Amino acid sequence: MFAPQGPTFRELAVQALSSVEHGYDLLAPKFDHTPFRTPQSVLTPVSQALLNLGPFESGLDLCCGTGAGVGVLRQVCRERVTGVDISAGMLAVGRDRERMTTTAPRIDWVRADARALPFGPVFDLVVSFGAFGHFLPEEQPGLFAQVHSVLRPGGRFVFPIGAPPRPGSPAYWALLAFDTAMRVRNALWRPPFVMYYRAFRLADVRAELIRTGFEVELHALPELGLRPDGSPRGRLVVATRAR
Known part of the structure; x- marks a missing residue:
């Protein structure tokens, strides 16, 4: 699961016993060599879908990490791309990588909590990959309200979700x-490290987005394959924010 350049077991253990912010600061230099980074097999079909939905002027990668979603936004936004994350270490890795790229659009890297975004209504597109x-669950209403x-x-809020x-x-x-191990860890250790894979359910998320004022559509991502019952593995x- 991990490349040879990835973190050691000890490094992962130290990260897991840290806060979310500090844990990702520690992991940042080796993050792109872990399975936690969104794979290209997901990024590519999302990029194609956004090209069909666009064009867009300005885009925000919410909880951008080292910039996997920033790379998607660069393909579909003509004017401005912004990555926002709570981890200064992850932002530094993304910023250093993008310094080697000279193509437009301009990219800004902003350290902020997704639950308190320091922007006005300036984006046409917000994406997020693997951060939810x-x-x-009780934080989702506030998070979606911020978006x-x-x-x-x-403007559109777009993200992939697996079946x-x-x-x-x-x-x-x-x-x-x-998820069980994480709940036990958080019951016994402070600060908590919140990461639960089974807490982000499509039906609940869709209902909350609608309550927030979005119009919601679901698009199959056929490149991710089908389940045995014929339904898509990814959507x-x-x-869309109502006008």
């Missing part, structure tokens, strides 16, 4: 074990 497990507030009328694993499958038990949530 860091927010408890709504930084989008221009008609849940079939109950009883190896993936089902693996995710259940991870793209496209939430």
Whole structure:
């Protein structure tokens, strides 16, 4: 699962016993060599879908990490791209990489909490990849309200979401074990490290987005394949701020 350049078991253990912010600061130099970075097999179909939805002028990568989503936004935004993350270490890695790239648009890297975004309604597009497990279900209304507030009328909040694993499958038990271990860790150790893979459910998320004032569409991502029942393994949530 990890490249030779990735973190050691000891480094992962230290990260897991830290806060979310400090843990990612520690992991940042080796993050791109872990399976936690969104793979290109997901980024590419999302990029293509956004090209079909665009064009866009300005885009925000929410919880950008080292910039996987920033790379997507560079392909579909003509004027401005911004990455925002709470981890200064992750932002530094992304910023250093982008210094080697001279193509437009301009990229800004901003350290901020996604629950208190320091922007007005200046974006046409907000994307996020793999970050929602860091927010408890009760935090979703505030998080979605923040995204709504930084989008221009008609702007879109877009993110991929995978189908849940079939109950009883190896993936089902693996995710259940991870979330259970994380709950035990957080009950016994401070500061907490919030990361739960099974807490971000499509039906609940869709309902909350609608309550926030979004119009929600779901687009299949056929490149990610089909489940045994013929349903897509991955969908793209496209939430549009009503004008």
